Amino acid sequence: MPELPEVETIRRGLAPMLARQRFLAVMAGDKRLRQQSSLEEFSKWVAGRRLKSLRRRGKYLVFNLEGGATLLIHLGMTGRLMLLPSPAPALPHVHLTFQMEGGLDLVFQDTRRFGQALVFPPGETPPPLAQVGREPFSKKVTPQWLAEQARGRSRPLKNFLLDGRALAGIGNIYACEILFAAGIHPGAPVSRLTLKEWARVLKETRRVLKAAIRKGGTTINDFLNSQGETGLFQLDLLVYGRGNEPCTRCGTPIARLVQAGRSTFFCPVCQK
Ligand SMILES: [Zn+2]
Numbered sequence: 001m002p003e004l005p006e007v008e009t010i011r012r013g014l015a016p017m018l019a020r021q022r023f024l025a026v027m028a029g030d031k032r033l034r035q036q037s038s039l040e041e042f043s044k045w046v047a048g049r050r051l052k053s054l055r056r057r058g059k060y061l062v063f064n065l066e067g068g069a070t071l072l073i074h075l076g077m078t079g080r081l082m083l084l085p086s087p088a089p090a091l092p093h094v095h096l097t098f099q100m101e102g103g104l105d106l107v108f109q110d111t112r113r114f115g116q117a118l119v120f121p122p123g124e125t126p127p128p129l130a131q132v133g134r135e136p137f138s139k140k141v142t143p144q145w146l147a148e149q150a151r152g153r154s155r156p157l158k159n160f161l162l163d164g165r166a167l168a169g170i171g172n173i174y175a176c177e178i179l180f181a182a183g184i185h186p187g188a189p190v191s192r193l194t195l196k197e198w199a200r201v202l203k204e205t206r207r208v209l210k211a212a213i214r215k216g217g218t219t220i221n222d223f224l225n226s227q228g229e230t231g232l233f234q235l236d237l238l239v240y241g242r243g244n245e246p247c248t249r250c251g252t253p254i255a256r257l258v259q260a261g262r263s264t265f266f267c268p269v270c271q272k
Helices: 004-018 039-045 143-150 157-163 172-182 195-217 220-225
Strands: 023-028 051-057 060-065 070-074 079-085 094-100 104-110 116-120 255-259 262-266
Touching: 004 051, 004 060, 004 079, 004 104, 004 195, 023 039, 039 116, 070 079, 143 195, 157 172, 157 195, 172 195, 172 262
Parallel strands: none
Antiparallel strands: 023 094, 051 060, 060 070, 070 116, 079 104, 094 104, 255 262
C-alpha cells in the first residue's frame, strides 16, 4: 500500500514526463473505482487542458490543470499509475487512461478498486484535501503542535500517526518503523507523551520518510520502465513484518499486536 514516500516517488517520476503537457482524451474502463468521477466530468474538465503542476498532499497526487480544475488521484491499496507509449496495450483492471500529447498514456490500474480518481471544477477546494493533515516536513509541524493535537486524547500513538488528519501520509509500515526508531511503544496514549518524546517522534518521522524517498528516487527510472513499481520493498524495514525475529538492537523477539485492525510490529524491550 503506497504511503507518502511512494506517492512522492511517483510524483517525482511523473512530473518531468508530464510537465506542461495537454491531456488529449480520457478513456474509462468497464468497472469504476469506488470513488471515480464520471467520464462526462473528465471530458469536461480534464480533456484538452494542460497540466500546470503536479503536487502531492498526504497520499494524494494533485494535478492542477489549466482552467483551474483539479484532478485528484489516490492509489488506495493496490493502485498503480503507469506511463506507457500510446496506445497502451489492453491490460486487466484498468479504470482510466489519460492520453497525453507527448505520445504517452497515463494508465490507472487498480485490482481492488480502493483507489480514487476525482475531478473538481475550478474554484472548488477538493473536499478530500480538506481532510488531509499537515505535511510531516512542513515547518508548521513542531513537537508543540503535535502535543496540542493530542491533548485530551487517550488514543494509542500508532493510531494517531495513522489517522492522517493531524500528520499526513503515514501508513502502517512507516508508523511501525518510526516508533521503533523513536523507542516509543505503539500503544502509548498520546496525551501522556512528553514534548521530548514528541520531538523524537517528529525527528524519526522525517528521517524515516526521507530515507524512503531517497530509496524510491533510485528506482524512478525502473518505475517508469516497469509499470509503476516503487521502491517500497527495497527499504530496509527493521520491525515491520519481522514478528519473532530478533530485534536488531537488543535481540528480543519482535512482537506483533493488532491495533485498529492493522498489524503492529514492535520491540517490547526497546519501545517503552
Ligand atoms: Zn529491542
